[in-house]
Amino acid sequence: MQATTESPGLGAAAPRPAAPKTRVPGLGALGPRLEAFVIPLLALVVSFVLFGAFVALAGHPPLAVFYEMYRGAFGTWFSFQNTLQRASPLLLTALCTALPARAGLVVIGGEGAFVLGGLAAGAAGVGLAGSPPTTVVAGMFSAGALAGALWIGAAGLLRAKRGVNETISSLLLSYIGIALLNHCVEGPLRDPESLNKPSTRHIGEANLIGAMPGLDVHWGLVVGIVACLAAYVLTERTVFGFSAALVGGNARAARLSGVKVSQVLIIMCALGGAAAGTAGAFEVAAVHGRANASLVAGYGYAGILVSFLARHHGLAIIPVSLFLGGIAASGGLLQRVFGLPDATVNVLQGILFVVLIASDTLYGRVRYRAPAEAS
């Protein structure tokens, strides 16, 4: 697929000169590396210009909106912590798209893995009630990661064995997962005391993993960053990661060179699902204390955007998550100051995503090096 042609093998084999439109001196000499940095940046600028125009059309001063967004995201210690809180699930849900993408799959079912991870963690927390907190927490996270891995792994399995389009199947699985959550919290796992918002029983205050010392942010942030680093090492520095890139580049060639293509596809999907499931488990173990419809908050969908914006690169996911977490965090301030609807941040995300995908056309637009431009 287009999105994954940026695999390391390809990049190393054919150094691409930069698109002339970016007009950065020395770009031609640096080739794809700088291109991969400058073009997303350009897409970012274009997105904000378009968003500014949109906001202006809606009758609000764009510059003031941008300033408030900055304030709401990074301006104060409080808002920065808010940003970090929103960024931590994104780190993990982004991996649900990024890891399979390395093997050439477009998985968009992170929401389902996230929700089921939360549900499984909630159920495990209730089931293990009475055990020492360490056991309960360990059980919750294993259950969450396993649920996510099974869910997205199933999409990978269907793709590998039956050729089922993973984009559609993972999304359908998402909806099925959300229906399962609704069924469980309304029926078999319902806490009779939860009247307004049907939920599973509370996992118990002792089993809640608190915030990190001195912060308002839970440990999911650290786990997410570690997971992204691990994903980077796995995809860029291991034989398995290389074979995944091979599968993503040309599955038939990979098969001929002895790569077990099905295995790679399923493992990448399962790992991605486990990451999203872990994020869901954090939501239950550190935030809500129980599984309910609050889990369906769009973190899975935002993760898709993060992954594409980061070009499915483990290290790039970290700053991009912070950036998108910041955008999400600024939504509240935009509502209060300008009375903008809460969907404002969704519009910005949508514009960003469309412009970013459209900017793919700038890569390698010039087929030959132009020495005159490379100063």
Place this chain on the structure above:
Amino acid sequence: MADATLGLWGIPLAIFAGAIRVSTPFLFVSLGECITERSGRVNLGLEGTLVMGAMAGYGFSYLTGSPWLGVLGAGVVGSLLGALHGFLSGKPRVNDIALGIAMMLLGVGLAFFIGKPLIKPTAPRLGAIPFGFFCSNPQLRSALDVNVLFVLGLLLAPALEFGLKNTRFGLVLRTVGESADAARAVGYDVNRVRLLATVAGGFLAGVGGSFLSLYYPGSWNEGLSSGQGLMAVALVIFARWSPQRCLLASLLFGGAGAIGPALQSVGITAGYYLWNAAPYVLTLAILITSSSATRASADMPAELAASR
């Protein structure tokens, strides 16, 4: 003919009535996607188009007082989104599937943003028959009340089938979808044909969206669509890219979606949320049985296989 006298017969009746109601948006989106995919391109963004269509249809109906202008407006807005997708994915190296995911997010975000003030007011609706799904007394007569858009879709499906087979544009469209090189060699502008096909697909998806806000459920809110736009894309695969089979598949999906509410209407509430998942499970099951690991379906436009 009250529910009590109908007894268990109320269930198939409610499923029948529900199938027609639930299938209408599926029908329009899948017919639209069918046109687009026959040209060799996939537009996953129709989910966003559907939601935008629902919002725009409601808005235009509210502003003009005419639900049919609402339907038209929804179609126009859908065409614009289709044009954006068609134009951008015509650029080299832009992936139509990834762009579709992006357009889905953009469409939904825009619809929620622009549609915020439309949640409260009531717009004139299509059909003008107040007809609740959760009606405790479903009657045979009201079950046979078929909305006009469904009838239009019923006529449109064979018309499209005929058009694809027997008209000049249908032939060009299929050529572009089967072999872009061949179409280029005969002198057709592949990107332009695909752009038009995506615009047409967007128009139909927009109309399908207007059904959601103007007939059933019949109001605009943010939880209106639950993935119908994407399921319709899967439905096109199941229908093997034939408009007439899209019609049958839509009815099947609609029926699956109507099982839960139909059971609930006669007092069977066990597993209500699981029944809600029935269309998704059905889609998935169909995808699994109709896919093959080794070869693409013979009816699949060859240019689609190449892009995947």
